[in-house]
Amino acid sequence: MPTPQEDPLVRSARREALIVGAISLVSMAYTLVYCGIYAYGRKASEIEIIFGFPDWVFWGVLVPWGICTVISIVFAFWIMQDDPLGDAAEDWNPET
Numbered sequence: 001m002p003t004p005q006e007d008p009l010v011r012s013a014r015r016e017a018l019i020v021g022a023i024s025l026v027s028m029a030y031t032l033v034y035c036g037i038y039a040y041g042r043k044a045s046e047i048e049i050i051f052g053f054p055d056w057v058f059w060g061v062l063v064p065w066g067i068c069t070v071i072s073i074v075f076a077f078w079i080m081q082d083d084p085l086g087d088a089a090e091d092w093n094p095e096t
Contacts, residue, residue, distance in 0.1 A: 009083050016080055023071055027064045034060035 038056040050058040 009085070012081060012083055019075065019079075023068060023075075027068050031060055031064050 035056055038060060039054075042056075048055040053062060
């Protein structure tokens, strides 16, 4: 029995979800490891202030969030594709 072919919309959505999930996991892992290493066991005199934040917050939280924001913008505008929905979109009527 032949296996049904996967819908291209599902394949595209799965690929985009995997990319977003990978970016999220990498940034979360970086934040947890960096903050775990640099936030604990330091004397107050060793902590530098960068733009009003402790150095470990700046490099461990703000910078990764900024990078993820830039990556998300690039991904949304230039990598994600707007695929046609086909017959389902043509037959859809919100009035009924």
